[in-house]
Amino acid sequence: MNKIAYIYETASGSDHMARTAANGFKNAFVEMGDSFRFFDLDKLKISYWPAEKxxxxxxxxxIIFTAVENVRYLPLNILQPASLVLLGSFYSPCNYDDRIRVLTEKAKKVLNRYSSRHNxxxxxxxxxxINAQFFxxxxxxxxxKVIQxxxxxxxxxxxxxxxxxxxxxxWLGNTTRRLTAYKSLIxxxxxxFSNFLEYTQHNMIDPEIVESENLYARACILPNLHTDAQVKYNMLLNQRLFTAPAxxxxxxxxxxxxxxYFKEDELVIATESSDFIEKTHHYISHPEERVLMIKKMQDNLLKNHTYVNRVNEIMTALG
Structure with a gap:
């Protein structure tokens, strides 16, 4: 049995994605028989109050899970040798998206100092x-070692x-970073179609309300627009691509x-306005076909894209 420490901002103000990931990993490790405990990053940052440390x-x-920038707040000098699983910032500068954060020199020095003590x-x-170029x-x-x-x-x-x-x-999403796609597709x-719900940065809705009120399932079509940079450079797949069908x-x-990662009978892809509209009409008028595709997508997710899958990938990489 492994003992897992998961470090993030545990206060209620932490973002929904962070809480979702934390609880997802907790459920996976507990299911696998490991001991799992959360630790509050904000408390670890307080140098004059060492209780959390x-x-x-x-x-x-x-094993310790946290973001790479948080390593400077960990008592790595007194912790027994452990495996550190770190969500990485870009190592090299990238101008594809102004939200991209590059590893700070402080964090780099800590990694360099303790790379021989900790895995x-x-x-x-x-x-x-992207990983080859910027990580x-x-x-x-x-x-x-770096893994996807x-x-x-x-x-x-x-x-x-x-x-x-x-x-x-x-439609759920910040239109600022998807402006081109929003104007051409949404x-x-x-x-x-007049019978729609829309939540943008101007009328934001708590993601937990979206889930608790089952809004994903209560609409025929969920347009999933990645940011302009994500589409142009094939950077990544956003979290909603996985969670919405679930x-x-x-x-x-x-x-x-x-x-x-997803076949034509699991996920519909459209990049042109006319194609988006045509496909929307089709799947609204063919509900059985739409439901079958959702179930196939769910089967794929259950087989390949659960937190247990990710834990297994991490454990394999750790050796």
Whole structure:
């Protein structure tokens, strides 16, 4: 049995994606018979109050999960040798998206200092080409291993699709970073279909409400638009591509990179407005076909894209 320490901002103000990942990994490790405990990053940052650091060292974890920038807050000098599974920032600068964060010099120094004491693994959700171009410095300069770790689902929250949902469309997303796609794909859909729900940065909805009120399944079509950079450079697949079908939702996606992992009878891909509209009409008028595709997508997710799958990939990489 391994002892797993998962470190993030545990306060209620932490973002939904972080909480989802934390609980997903917890469920997977507990299912596998391991001991799992959360530790609060904010408390670890407090230098004058070492209580959380003491708890962490007393727990004596075999594996620590956190983001790579958080390593400077860990008591690595007094912890017993452990495996560190770190969500990696870009090692090299990248101008594809202004949200991309590059590894700080402070974090780089900590990694370099403790790479021989701890078994350090860098995880990236990006495709292999992006990793080779912008993450390879972890390997060549610091001697660390980098793996691709796609988003995934919590299999305990699988939801059956609805044959006849009450809404035609549900659009969720920040339009700022998808402006080109929004104007060319979503705006025409809104003119074509009046029975839709829309939540943007201007009327944000809590993702937990989306899930608790089963909004994914209550709409026939969920347009899934990746950012302009994600589409242009095939950077990654967003989390919703995995979670929406798990909650019974049917997506039409604009990212052709998704075809690498999901077949034509599982996921619809459209990149042109006319194609988006045509496919939306088709699947609204063919509910049995839509439901069958959701179920096939769910089967794929359960087989290949659960937190248990990701844990197994991590354990294999750690050796």
């Amino acid at each position: 003491i708890k962490l060292t007393n727990f004596n974890p075999d 350090i693994l860098i995880c990236s959700p990006y495709n292999q080409q 390879s410095g972890y390997e060549t300069e610091l001697g660390l 770790l796609l988003h995934c689902i919590n299999k305990t929250k699988l939801t059956d699709p609805i044959l006849k949902p009450e809404f035609d469309l549900l 705006a025409p859909l809104k003119k074509e 909650f019974g939702g049917f997506q039409i996606c604009n990212n052709t990179f998704a075809r690498k």
